[in-house]
Amino acid sequence: MAAPALVALAHGSRDPRSAATIKALVAEVKAMRPDLRIETAFLELSKPGFDTVVDRLVKAGHEEIVVVPLLLTEAYHAKVDVPRAIEAAMARHEGVRIRASRILGMEAAFLEVLDLRLRDALKAARVRELDALVLAAAGSSDPLANQSVARIARAWGNRHHLPVTAAFASAAPPATGEAVRAFRAEGKRHVAVASFFLAPGKLPDRAAELALEAGAVAVSDPLGAHPSVARAILARYAVGAVELVPV
Numbered sequence: 001m002a003a004p005a006l007v008a009l010a011h012g013s014r015d016p017r018s019a020a021t022i023k024a025l026v027a028e029v030k031a032m033r034p035d036l037r038i039e040t041a042f043l044e045l046s047k048p049g050f051d052t053v054v055d056r057l058v059k060a061g062h063e064e065i066v067v068v069p070l071l072l073t074e075a076y077h078a079k080v081d082v083p084r085a086i087e088a089a090m091a092r093h094e095g096v097r098i099r100a101s102r103i104l105g106m107e108a109a110f111l112e113v114l115d116l117r118l119r120d121a122l123k124a125a126r127v128r129e130l131d132a133l134v135l136a137a138a139g140s141s142d143p144l145a146n147q148s149v150a151r152i153a154r155a156w157g158n159r160h161h162l163p164v165t166a167a168f169a170s171a172a173p174p175a176t177g178e179a180v181r182a183f184r185a186e187g188k189r190h191v192a193v194a195s196f197f198l199a200p201g202k203l204p205d206r207a208a209e210l211a212l213e214a215g216a217v218a219v220s221d222p223l224g225a226h227p228s229v230a231r232a233i234l235a236r237y238a239v240g241a242v243e244l245v246p247v
Contacts, residue, residue: 004064004244005037005057006237009050009085011070011077012042013201019046021199021224022070028230036237037062043081054089054098064097066240068233070198071103073148075140078103101240104198106152109228111159114194117220122192125218130190132163132183134216136176136207137196139168146172149196156194163188167211169203177210190217197222198229 008029010022019042026040037060041053048056057065067086071078086098114135122128135153140146150166157164167179174182176193183191193211197204199222208219223229 002062003036004066004241005039005062006033006233007039007041007050007053007057007065007067008233009041009043009067009069009082010046010198012044012046013199014045015201017200019199021222022046024225025070025198025229025233028225028227029233032227032230033234043077043085050085051089051092054093054096058093058096063095064241064244065099066237066244067098067100068236068240069100069103070233072106072137072196072198073140073142073145074103074105075142075145079142097244099240099244101236104229104232104236106148107228107232108155109232110223111152111156113223113226113228114156114196114220115159116226117223118192118194118218121218121220127190127192127217130160130162130192130217132165132186132188132191133157133160134176134179134183134191134193134211135164135166135196136193136204136211136219137166137168138203139171141171143172152196167193167207169207175210176207176216177214180211180214180216184215189215191215192217193219195220195222199224 008026039053041050137149153164153166165179167176
């Protein structure tokens with residue numbers, strides 16, 4: 001029996017760098033599991049759309065699909081958009097089983113990726129000293145999603161024995177600039193910002209711009225196409241595939 005197909009489902013962006021990064025990440029996944037049928041899809045703004053990819057897989061004979069949402073928090077897209085898209089796809093294709101895995105979320109291994117990206121930014125800026133950190137994320141109207149960002153920020157700060165604040169690019173305070181200014185008001189002059197985004201785009205750019213305007217010494221790139229992120233996608237897929245097995 002063929003293994004279920006894997007659809008890595010990202011939100012999508014008008015910024016072409018975003019889709020390119022997501023596709024590079026999925027290429028990492030494919031390199032790790034060449035035996036699987038793996039597709040990239042987007043909820044909106046980028047192509048291919050989710051419906052197009054599901055239709056393609058069904059036409060190719062796949063009757064079981066695991067969708068791994070490439071989302072870092074359990075916010076609106078995870079709770080509403082993804083289930084709605086899957087429900088509509090199953091309604092179009094009777095007999096096809098589609099299951100969403102847990103979102104990509106916040107793996108402990110991603111702290112290593114944050115460190116790597118920030119080290120690169122610090123090296124480029126020729127910064128050797130830090131006395132505070134800001135973790136910049138998208139932000140949500142869902143307080144639980146923002147609390148999950150705050151938790152990983154604390155874990156990251158504890159790792160480096162530095163004070164840390166979670167900041168958000170939209171929907172919730174503080175903005176990255178506010179977070180940097182608050183640390184500077186406390187006398188901290190070497191504040192760096194890590195971008196807890198999966199790919200480049202409008203929100204990461206805005207977060208970086210505000211941080212640098214406020215005096216941040218460096219801002220890292222998003223997580224991007226890193227093997228640790230690819231392995232997390234496959235881990236989510238593995239659980240989803242098991243859940244498709246009839247009991």
